[in-house]
Amino acid sequence: MSVPARPLVKLxxxxxxxxxxxxxxxxxxxxxxxxxxxxxxxxxLPIYGWIYAFxxxxxxxxxxxxxxxxxxxxxxxxxxxxxxxxxxxxxRNTVAMSGLGIVTSFLPAAFAILLTEIKTGWYRRxxxxxxxxxxxxxWILVYSIAFTLFSVDNGLVNTLLxxxxxxxxxxxxxxxxxxxxxxxxxxxxWKSLGxxxxxxxxxxxxxDQELYEAAEVDGASRFRKIWHITVPGIMPTFFVLxxxxxGNFVNNGMEQYFAFQNAxxxxxxxxxxxxxYNIAFSNNFAFATVVSMxxxxxxxxxxxxxxxxxxxxxxxxxx
Amino acid sequence: MxxxxxxxxxxxxxxxxxxFFGLFTLTCIFPFYYLFINTISANDLSTMGxxxxxxxxxxxxxxxxxxxxxxxxxxxxxSLYRTVVGTLLTVGASAFLGYLFTKNEMWGRRxxxxxxxxxxxxxxxxxxxxxxxxxxxxxxxxxxxILPSIIAPFNIILVKTFIEAVPPSLEESAALDGAGYLRIxxxxxxxxxxxxxxxxxxxxxxxxxxxxxxxxxxxxDKKYYTLQYxxxxxxxxxxxxxxxxxxxxxxxxxxVQNMQTPTSVRMTVTMIVxxxxxxxxxxxxxxxxxxxxxGAVKG
Numbered sequence: 001m002s003v004p005a006r007p008l009v010k011l012x013x014x015x016x017x018x019x020x021x022x023x024x025x026x027x028x029x030x031x032x033x034x035x036x037x038x039x040x041x042x043x044x045l046p047i048y049g050w051i052y053a054f055x056x057x058x059x060x061x062x063x064x065x066x067x068x069x070x071x072x073x074x075x076x077x078x079x080x081x082x083x084x085x086x087x088x089x090x091x092r093n094t095v096a097m098s099g100l101g102i103v104t105s106f107l108p109a110a111f112a113i114l115l116t117e118i119k120t121g122w123y124r125r126x127x128x129x130x131x132x133x134x135x136x137x138x139w140i141l142v143y144s145i146a147f148t149l150f151s152v153d154n155g156l157v158n159t160l161l162x163x164x165x166x167x168x169x170x171x172x173x174x175x176x177x178x179x180x181x182x183x184x185x186x187x188x189x190w191k192s193l194g195x196x197x198x199x200x201x202x203x204x205x206x207x208d209q210e211l212y213e214a215a216e217v218d219g220a221s222r223f224r225k226i227w228h229i230t231v232p233g234i235m236p237t238f239f240v241l242x243x244x245x246x247g248n249f250v251n252n253g254m255e256q257y258f259a260f261q262n263a264x265x266x267x268x269x270x271x272x273x274x275x276x277y278n279i280a281f282s283n284n285f286a287f288a289t290v291v292s293m294x295x296x297x298x299x300x301x302x303x304x305x306x307x308x309x310x311x312x313x314x315x316x317x318x319x
Numbered sequence: 320m321x322x323x324x325x326x327x328x329x330x331x332x333x334x335x336x337x338x339f340f341g342l343f344t345l346t347c348i349f350p351f352y353y354l355f356i357n358t359i360s361a362n363d364l365s366t367m368g369x370x371x372x373x374x375x376x377x378x379x380x381x382x383x384x385x386x387x388x389x390x391x392x393x394x395x396x397x398s399l400y401r402t403v404v405g406t407l408l409t410v411g412a413s414a415f416l417g418y419l420f421t422k423n424e425m426w427g428r429r430x431x432x433x434x435x436x437x438x439x440x441x442x443x444x445x446x447x448x449x450x451x452x453x454x455x456x457x458x459x460x461x462x463x464x465i466l467p468s469i470i471a472p473f474n475i476i477l478v479k480t481f482i483e484a485v486p487p488s489l490e491e492s493a494a495l496d497g498a499g500y501l502r503i504x505x506x507x508x509x510x511x512x513x514x515x516x517x518x519x520x521x522x523x524x525x526x527x528x529x530x531x532x533x534x535x536x537x538x539x540d541k542k543y544y545t546l547q548y549x550x551x552x553x554x555x556x557x558x559x560x561x562x563x564x565x566x567x568x569x570x571x572x573x574x575v576q577n578m579q580t581p582t583s584v585r586m587t588v589t590m591i592v593x594x595x596x597x598x599x600x601x602x603x604x605x606x607x608x609x610x611x612x613x614g615a616v617k618g
Contacts, residue, residue: 028425043438049447138529154368292444
């Protein structure tokens with residue numbers, strides 16, 4: 001993403017009246033300073049709170065009065081069998097969800113390629129407008145919609161299935177433990193597919209049209225044109241997004257899983273982000289902090305790994 | 320022969336392609352339509368699941384009674400407040416900061432920019448965040464909705480990339496005329512970057528409108544509840560919903576046919592929360608491709 005800033009005007013003609021007041025480099029810094037302070041307060045200052053990971057902290061009792069326990073909570077992950085099983089389960093869900101996300105990450109690209117094959121302008125515009133709408137509603141609303149469509153008593157899907165004679169009794173689609181991962185990825189793409197395609201549509205627009213014309217003269221088929229011109233043309237975009245998603249491997253976000261979780265599917269839906277929320281909510285502040293701390297460290301490590309890969313393959317850094 | 324064979328293949332491809340996009344578009348939009356026709360149909364029919372493709376027994380009692388629910392109007396106001404004020408501030412800040420970060424001569428530019436971008440990948444975690452907010456007295460406070468969202472790293476990246484594509488000559492000539500950074504930003508850069516500003520405006524507005532977790536953690540006083548948070552509560556606490564329906568019922572004389580049910584209240588509130596997004600969205604949609612294009616093309 002980062003492009004080396006373009007060389008600015010020769011120093012002499014840089015903005016600001018020369019020879020008066022602060023040098024420009026400090027002037028610019030001072031203008032940014034208020035915003036940098038806000039960044040520090042809301043993104044960096046909370047790191048101080050990692051200190052909770054090393055105490056037997058109980059909400060309501062000041063930290064000075066709680067015992068310092070060092071790495072006790074970190075050790076429980078490996079030493080306490082129940083805790084180990086918990087963390088393993090949550091990690092499995094996390095890896096499954098992120099893995100499925102990465103495996104299916106070609107979908108928006110395919111969507112964009114197929115959409116550009118539609119030559120009827122108004123149809124393409126309508127598809128593009130309407131399929132991006134779900135991206136802009138919250139997961140809570142998505143769940144509310146899912147609830148309306150799939151509920152046992154009067155949901156549309158059950159009503160239709162019963163009417164058509166496929167089933168006798170409503171199926172509880174939302175509160176069940178089967179195929180949770182697949183259901184979640186399906187909802188994810190329902191919400192984000194149209195939106196995800198926009199980046200690729202933009203990339204396709206940037207491809208030189210003469211390439212297609214030349215290929216046509218050579219008698220290339222549609223598939224060959226897609227494979228040899230469009231696909232290479234959107235590869236850089238795909239690659240950047242792939243690397244970014246590697247950096248975000250342990251950050252699934254929690255809203256989707258939070259909205260869809262219930263007592264029955266909890267075992268297979270709880271990803272790291274949701275797990276942190278759930279244990280924090282049950283007042284295990286110390287362990288919640290331990291997990292988020294490890295999560296951030298892994299995340300930053302993966303980011304640098306992805307960035308290194310990017311530098312190696314594309315000779316360009318992504319951050 | 321060959322061309323004929325290709326023609327058949329082409330027709331099949333196009334038919335499938337058009338059909339696929341038609342179907343997918345329907346699955347994206349039908350749920351909203353379904354929700355809407357159920358909120359305006361006779362509630363007894365809706366409860367039994369009889370309303371599938373078109374409304375029956377059209378009435379608007381659901382909206383009338385839901386809007387009378389105590390606290391909902393105020394929650395709508397809080398949602399609107401955080402959306403408008405929060406968005407204005409973050410868009411202004413992202414535009415200005417994005418501009419400053421294009422200036423090579425800025426002291427510590429590289430490190431500071433990275434320091435902001437990297438926050439996309441880590442956060443201290445729920446508890447440390449909560450204790451910081453508590454320490455700053457940002458629990459039960461309207462500021463909690465505004466201040467933390469002022470810095471949006473992703474928006475800053477988008478703006479910076481966009482400005483880098485603006486021809487430098489424009490700025491140079493202004494600089495020669497003796498304009499300072501602020502003047503150049505205000506009179507030259509700002510008007511040129513409206514497509515990306517429109518894009519990040521809708522991003523942050525939608526984010527603000529959709530947030531609910533900050534309310535769940537930080538606000539105990541009902542006065543700070545947002546629409547989204549109330550909807551979440553309605554979805555989760557059938558008991559509070561039942562009480563709510565009762566209070567809504569007492570307010571107006573409603574006939575039996577259109578009695579409020581948990582389902583009808585839930586659907587109506589969902590519709591009320593979705594509606595503003597559907598309303599505003601088309602006006603901004605055309606900027607998306609344009610605004611994001613530059614970032615994508617530059618990779």
